[in-house]
Structure formats: C-alpha cells, structure tokens
C-alpha cells in the first residue's frame with residue numbers, strides 16, 4: 264500500500280488549484296500546481312522525504328478542487 268500524503272487544496276482567483284502537500288517528516292508544506300502533478304513524478308520535501316502524490320491522491324485532489332469550485336459558484 265502506497266503511502267498517501269496529506270494535502271490541502273488552494274484555489275486562486277482564476278480557479279487554478281494548488282495542492283499543498285504536508286510533509287509527515289518535518290511538517291514543511293510544499294505547493295504544487297494540481298495540473299502539473301504527475302503520478303509518475305517523484306516529489307521530495309526540502310528535508311528529502313518522499314511526498315509523491317500517487318494516482319489516487321491526485322484523483323482525490325481533483326475531486327476536492329471540483330467541490331471547492333462548485334461551492335464558489337453558488
């Protein structure tokens with residue numbers, strides 16, 4: 264079972280989603296554009312810990328971003 268990082272979603276005023284990935288090792292937050300995330304791409308925290316977003320995590324992030332977009336438009 265692949266480790267799934269904990270993350271938050273931020274939307275800017277153009278509704279572009281940024282994923283804020285929290286490192287479990289040091290608590291540092293790494294920001295990454297959701298569109299640019301690739302499940303094959305390994306992401307490292309500045310402390311060297313692996314904070315790669317897998318396919319499932321990216322799907323979750325996309326769903327959450329979609330929910331936030333919907334709630335903004337109500």
Ligand SMILES: [Zn+2]
Nearest residue numbers: 286289308310
């Ligand atoms: Zn770290």
